[in-house]
Amino acid sequence: MAETAERSHEVQTGKVAIIGAGVMGETLVSGLLRAGRDAGSLVVSDRSPERLAAVKEQYAVPVASAADAAASVDTVVLAVKPQDMDKVLAVVRDHLAPGTLVVSIAAGITTAFLEERLPEGTPVARVMPNTPALVDEGMAAVSPGSHCDAHHLWVAQDLMRSCGKVLSVGEEHQDAVTAISGSGPAYIFYVVEAMIEAGVLLGLPRATATELTVQTLYGAATMLKETGEHPTVLRERVSSPGGTTVSALRELEDHKVRAAFLSAMEAAARRSAELASGQR
Structure with missing residues (x-):
């Protein structure tokens, strides 16, 4: 363990x-x-x-x-x-x-x-x-x-x-570690970029969209860390039936965002294994 x-x-x-x-x-x-x-x-x-x-x-x-x-x-x-x-x-x-x-x-x-x-x-x-x-x-x-x-x-x-x-x-888990935490910050920054661009598309000044996004990310991460609640529980608390969040999450599911993350992290783990085997 x-x-x-x-x-x-x-x-x-x-x-x-x-x-x-x-x-x-x-x-x-x-x-x-x-x-x-x-x-x-x-x-x-x-x-x-x-x-x-x-x-x-x-x-x-x-x-x-x-x-x-x-x-x-x-x-x-x-x-x-x-x-x-x-x-x-x-x-x-x-x-x-x-x-x-x-x-x-x-x-x-x-x-x-x-x-x-x-x-x-x-x-x-x-x-x-x-x-x-x-x-x-x-x-x-x-x-x-x-x-x-x-x-x-x-x-x-x-x-x-x-x-x-x-x-x-255990060392056998290092490829998965690389895919999650080693490369993980880049995934988060990628999502933040997308949220900021969406804010600009919706008419917000870039500085405002950036502040809203960064603080939202920081607050959500702090909630996860401080409350110990499962992310599914925290997500459901934001998702009122028939509300704005549910509409947004439906779009993410329709575009298979969850599946894309799984595939991306599997690709990172594969590349980590290739590096470890000398395929640099």
Whole structure:
């Protein structure tokens, strides 16, 4: 069964290297600092000197080459593109101290892929985060590798708690996780775009349509989270017989919107599986 962990603000011991200072790498750096971790307990690496200099200036964290960063820490987070993972693993593998935890947040990179390219016995974990981590409302799912014990799993979870919520799942579920929460924000933004366009079509100024839509989305999500009610129950409370909402929902059903969402998420899961099998 998946276990949920809330965001923690406790300062954790041990040094962490974040290799890759792109969107998710920087998000993790900023989240860890906001959660109370000392900047000196982090070290950041990136292949772009300009990017590395910008992160150092903004967050006052130490920076180093990937090899040096990997050699000086207890946990290495690989926040690089999937197609770059082979090269990065080749660089860091001979610099890891025994027992160093390696955490990948790259889509489609399996724990077996990591273990095959790292020293025998290296504990690894696979994480699927999502972009709301940028505002500390992320949803991450962590899967342990074959050498990842309970403590290693806790460390991986704690890293991601700095940016939101965390679930522990079996790796066989990661393709579904990718389809739901990994890609999920894009589906929501797509719906929001459509609702805003509808507001403009109905004569509202774009700014007004945007504010109405965004706050409605925020309020509905808050209701789901705070009340614990099933979405069907909440939907039915808005749907008066013969009313406006029922008319709108009928149109959505006629256009098979629910079926389209199911098909879209199945496609995302299939693509995640293809990435994991090396079809990049």
